[in-house]
Amino acid sequence: MKGDTNEQALLKGLAHNDSKAVEIIYKDNFNMIQAFILNNNGSYDEARDIFQEAMIALYEKSQTDSFVLTCQIKTYLYSVCRRLWLKRLQQMGRFTGSVDGFEETVAVEEDLETHEKRNAEFVIMDRALNSLGEPCKSLLQGYYLKKMDMNALAAEFGYTNADNAKNQKYKCLMRLKKLFFSQYNIGE
Amino acid sequence: MDDILLLDAIERYLSGEMSPEERAYFENLRNTTPEIDQMVVEHNMFLHQIADYSANIQIKQTLHEVHQNLLERGDLNEGGALSPKGKVIQFFNKYKRVTAIAASVGGVIALFISGLAMYFSTAVNDPKLEQLGKDLEVVKKNQQYQGDIINEVTSKIPINARLLSGGSGFLVDVKGYIVTNAHILKGTGAIVVNSKGKEFKSSIVLIDHVKDLAILKINDEEYEAIKSIPYTIQKNNSDLGEEIFTLGYPRNEIVYGMGYLSAKSGFNGDSLSYQIQISANPGNSGGPVFNKNGEVIGVLSTKQAQADGVAFAVKSKNIHAIIEDLKKSDTAFQRVKLPSKSSLKGIERKVQINKLEDCVYFVKAYGK
Numbered sequence: 001m002k003g004d005t006n007e008q009a010l011l012k013g014l015a016h017n018d019s020k021a022v023e024i025i026y027k028d029n030f031n032m033i034q035a036f037i038l039n040n041n042g043s044y045d046e047a048r049d050i051f052q053e054a055m056i057a058l059y060e061k062s063q064t065d066s067f068v069l070t071c072q073i074k075t076y077l078y079s080v081c082r083r084l085w086l087k088r089l090q091q092m093g094r095f096t097g098s099v100d101g102f103e104e105t106v107a108v109e110e111d112l113e114t115h116e117k118r119n120a121e122f123v124i125m126d127r128a129l130n131s132l133g134e135p136c137k138s139l140l141q142g143y144y145l146k147k148m149d150m151n152a153l154a155a156e157f158g159y160t161n162a163d164n165a166k167n168q169k170y171k172c173l174m175r176l177k178k179l180f181f182s183q184y185n186i187g188e
Numbered sequence: 189m190d191d192i193l194l195l196d197a198i199e200r201y202l203s204g205e206m207s208p209e210e211r212a213y214f215e216n217l218r219n220t221t222p223e224i225d226q227m228v229v230e231h232n233m234f235l236h237q238i239a240d241y242s243a244n245i246q247i248k249q250t251l252h253e254v255h256q257n258l259l260e261r262g263d264l265n266e267g268g269a270l271s272p273k274g275k276v277i278q279f280f281n282k283y284k285r286v287t288a289i290a291a292s293v294g295g296v297i298a299l300f301i302s303g304l305a306m307y308f309s310t311a312v313n314d315p316k317l318e319q320l321g322k323d324l325e326v327v328k329k330n331q332q333y334q335g336d337i338i339n340e341v342t343s344k345i346p347i348n349a350r351l352l353s354g355g356s357g358f359l360v361d362v363k364g365y366i367v368t369n370a371h372i373l374k375g376t377g378a379i380v381v382n383s384k385g386k387e388f389k390s391s392i393v394l395i396d397h398v399k400d401l402a403i404l405k406i407n408d409e410e411y412e413a414i415k416s417i418p419y420t421i422q423k424n425n426s427d428l429g430e431e432i433f434t435l436g437y438p439r440n441e442i443v444y445g446m447g448y449l450s451a452k453s454g455f456n457g458d459s460l461s462y463q464i465q466i467s468a469n470p471g472n473s474g475g476p477v478f479n480k481n482g483e484v485i486g487v488l489s490t491k492q493a494q495a496d497g498v499a500f501a502v503k504s505k506n507i508h509a510i511i512e513d514l515k516k517s518d519t520a521f522q523r524v525k526l527p528s529k530s531s532l533k534g535i536e537r538k539v540q541i542n543k544l545e546d547c548v549y550f551v552k553a554y555g556k
Contacts, residue, residue: 024259030264034265043423052248056248119447121237122240122241122547125237144235144239145241167192186423
């Protein structure tokens with residue numbers, strides 16, 4: 001049972017974006033996935049892409065309240081990568097009909113659907129942020145992404161005081177919201 | 189203004205910064221005004237959206253760093269022999285016959301296609317296509333002009349040699365390996381000039397006229413290798429519509445241009461190159477084409493003579509191919525390694541260019 005608690009701890013670390021935990025999971029699993037992708041028509045770059053995508057899917061899963069992993073991390077990552085890679089092969093028309101690799105897999109379709117939906121949302125957010133223009137973009141990034149406080153932001157952007165910066169931030173936020181939801185609701 | 193106050197209230201409410209009385213008042217307001225209730229719900233969702241977006245960026249960053257660290261420590265391997273040997277042999281035995289048949293069919297087809305390609309190839313002397321190497325006169329003029337300004341600096345071109353053509357090139361290995369177009373290198377040798385105007389002697393180590401690519405190696409004591417190259421060379425094909433930019437030397441000074449990827453094949457369906465929409469001038473030839481993340485996706489090579497802004501770039505995967513050829517050609521080149529780490533993603537264009545400048549060179553070819 002020792003292995004189990006160990007994996008739990010790793011997942012907890014991953015959920016908090018702890019680079020030590022990420023590194024251990026990475027090191028334990030990457031080579032297997034790389035070998036799988038290389039053996040099935042893929043390149044080093046693609047192996048890296050697919051593996052990181054799977055790590056992000058696991059990370060997202062670990063964020064949910066009801067998170068339980070009913071299998072080993074290894075099995076989960078392998079299943080996600082296998083699914084993602086099959087899909088990619090099909091998209092590129094490189095699919096040859098059979099994929100080599102007989103590790104045990106678990107069902108991950110549902111997780112991947114959520115993951116894809118989220119990816120789509122991130123793209124919308126990215127686009128919305130990028131079409132805001134400066135200084136709105138940097139101001140919002142500073143506040144919401146880098147979690148800087150209003151005083152520091154006011155100083156960095158040259159506002160005379162924190163209240164002015166805050167006002168400006170809200171104006172920008174309203175624009176961002178509008179941009180985001182106009183795209184988001186089309187997507188629905 | 190009211191909207192801003194309301195938004196401020198909602199944000200403080202959601203983050204739990206309100207005092208109990210204010211909170212009670214606000215909750216009451218929520219209960220009685222459906223519009224405000226709706227706004228709170230919507231804003232809460234939006235804030236979550238931003239938080240998730242931010243977390244996604246951070247985990248990507250962590251993964252990227254971890255990958256680089258493990259690579260540096262040798263815990264991961266992205267090249268050389270990796271897959272377990274036994275499996276390969278087993279595979280070979282299993283598919284020996286199929287492979288043999290496929291290979292012979294492939295061979296016949298390859299012969300046929302190469303014949304066709306020779307016949308139809310977008311040859312250099314096609315009048316509809318204009319190579320972007322600078323012609324002799326322009327370069328000569330520039331050279332004179334340069335000579336006028338800085339008399340004390342003597343050129344590294346051998347005294348009895350004539351300048352034949354010029355173009356751009358960029359570093360692919362810190363040891364001084366530069367990729368450029370084959371059509372620029374008309375003479376017997378070349379010198380390269382960095383963005384600060386300093387000249388270096390170089391030699392042509394590989395030239396591939398079919399791919400229109402060549403590799404130069406700087407052989408100059410004065411050359412100081414930079415620490416690392418900030419871009420990777422993409423192996424995959426890029427997507428239509430991707431935003432691109434280029435740096436090159438249509439003048440004696442480095443020039444920036446931007447555009448987009450407009451077709452996945454080049455002139456007359458040439459699958460070795462992309463069509464790009466960018467304003468390119470003679471001298472841009474051999475210059476790198478970057479995507480918005482600052483990764484090299486191609487080498488700018490030709491433009492269509494009658495159409496404005498239509499240019500073509502040799503796909504970057506061909507760089508990987510010629511580097512392999514180079515390694516095979518001589519053991520001295522075994523250690524040439526393409527950059528593996530891209531550090532320009534997500535940063536501002538000005539900063540990207542600042543870091544890229546040092547890696548883009550002006551190539552001048554000379555002959556006797």
